[in-house]
Amino acid sequence: MGSAGRVYYGRAEDGQLESPFSGNLVDICPTGVFTDKTARFRARYWDYDISPSICPHCSLGCNTLPAARYRELLKVMARRNDTINGWFICDRGRFSKASVNDQDRPRDPLVNGRRVGWDEAVDQLAARIKEIGKLYGRETLAIVGSSRLSMEAASLLHVLQGATGAGSLCYFVSEEEAVRTAAAISHLNEGTSASMADVQAAGLIAIVDCDLLQDGPMMALAVRQAWRKGARIFLVEEAAEEPQNLPFAWESVPSLADIPLQGAKRKVLVCGTGERAAGLVSQALANGAKLACLLDGPNSFGTALLAGDHESTPFARAVAEGKVKGLIAVETDIPPELLEGIPFIAALDWRNTDTVRAAHFVLPTTAWLEMDGTYINNEGRAQRFKKVMNAGLPIAGMNPATLHPPRQHIATAPGGDVRPAWKVVSDIVKRLGTKGAEPLSGKWERLREMDAEGNGLMVFPRVNDSGNDKEKGNGLQ
Ligand code: SF4
Structure with a gap:
């Protein structure tokens, strides 16, 4: 080339x-000057277990390519999706590997701290559920899920409620989070929901009630792209607020009324779900703006849809009303003060949370990259992620005394006898004498057909104003 x-x-x-x-410098560096220090020289590309995945570290649903070897997540690369993250991801999505590689993750079923096999754990759990029913009434049981759950598991929680007779089905712990998430997604439909590509192409962006670099870092990059193309950026903020360190220039205004929304083209309101944003959303929509709402977790949208479909209660409210004597928490972080005095706690999880530490029954589940699953991102886009690696203790960091012969020749890797949360829920349901349930059944069945390398499927809580969601194949009514 000369x-x-x-x-x-x-x-x-x-x-x-x-x-x-x-x-991102590592992904684009053409010469190898920039390398990923956390993973370099650990494997060659052809050694990796690698599959298309979705980042679980905020609600934006960036597309990723995690690469693992010997049951250890070594690196996460960006996977191109022009509607969402383009070619890039943020450093949180790229470098947050500690929890999944943690040697001390829940790996074995435990009953009162004693390691048992799966059959015994599920048998004893079913017996304890019946016992709690006799002692306090089955309605004192609560089934609790969270936005960390895949749609496969979250959509089975009401089946578990039916099988146990639980009085409380909770998709959120805090009342406030439940209310504000439901309110945010109720505004979104095919015409109002903004993707990150829409944000990048916007001519005017108003930001309110969110800390972009904390709540959805790639949204900050999308706003930066728009700003570089000449978009005007407004931050609706009170004078006393801490200045934000954002990668673009903006104009600070005290209210939405100070932004020239009416004459502008391609306008987007980027917002959190707090009170201030809630008050401005209708005003922005009336002025023809689209919405990019930043939610709390990777499947907040999905759990809010399910909470609306089923009669659900935030867990904190059920506790405050004195209704809870037994709890089955599925991949949910519950503050210790809400667990005090509950005589029966079962936790299905792959992370060492306060709930797991307080639980009488621990049933270990697979992390997102050890199974196939589905999340619905902040714009209402259902996306499939694929299994990247087998579950089990990463070989790196294992005790050499147990790593080397004499070995046990068993079918599963050490620490690998864990199951997807939906499978554990289904096993409990069957053990209680009810017909087991398939994940993503009924109206969610269409999500099964999704291709992990496709562009997902839009899922909104209601038809849009023109009522044409069904016609266009969008929306699961
Ligand atoms: S912006 Fe959110 S979803 Fe995207 S890579 Fe970062 S943490 Fe993950």
Whole structure:
């Protein structure tokens, strides 16, 4: 090419590079100058277990390619999706590997701290559920899920409620989170929901009630792209607020009324779900703006849809009303003060949470990259993620005394006898004498057909104003 001596790869300035997106340099570096220090020289590309996945670290649903070897997640790369994250991901999505690689994750079923086999654990759990029913009444049981759950597991919680006779079905712990998430998604439909591609192409963006780099870092990058193309950016904030360190220039205004929404083209309101945003959403929609709402977890949208479909109660309210004597928590972080005095706690989880530590029954589940599953992101886009690696203790960090012969020749890897949450829920349901249930059945069945490398399927709580969601194949009514 004749470029020798004329092309320079490197930084324009000296000093430490500090950016919440710094890891993208590794993906795009053409010479190998920038490498992922957390994973370099650990494997060659053809050694990796690798599959299309979705980032679980916020609600935006960026597309990723996690790469694992010997049951250890080594690196996470961006997977191109022009509607969502483009070619990039943020550093949280790229480098948050500790919890999944944790040697001390729940790996075996436990009953009162004693390690038991799966059959015994599920038998004893079913017996205890019946016992609690006799002692306090089955309506004192609560089934609790969270936005960490895949749609496969979350959509089975009401089946577990039916089988146990539980009086409370909870998709959220806090009342406030339940109310504000439901309110946020109720505004979204095919015409109002903004993807990150819409944000990048916007001519005017109003930001309210969110800390972009905390609540959805890639949204900050999308706003930056729009700003670089000439969009006007407004931050609706009170004068006393801490200045935000955002990667674009903005104009600070005290209210939405101070933004020239009416004459602008391609306008988007980027917002959290707090009170201030809730008050401005209708005003923005009336002025023809689209909405990009930042929610709390990777499947907040899905759990809010399910909470609306079934008669559900936030767990904190059920506890405050003195209704809870037994609890089955499925991949849910519950503050210790809400667990006090509950005589029966079962936790299905792959993380060591306060709920797991307080539980009488622990049933270990697979992490997202050890199974296939579905999340619905903040815009209402259902996306499939595929199993990347087998579950089990990562070989790195294992005790050499147990790693080397004499070995046990067993079918599962050490620490690998864990199950997807939906499977554990289904097993409990069957053990209680009810017909087991398939994940994603009924109106969710269409999500099974999704291709993990496709563009997902839009799922909204109601038809849009023109009522044409069904016609276009969107919406699961
Ligand atoms: S913006 Fe959110 S979904 Fe995207 S990579 Fe970062 S943490 Fe993951």
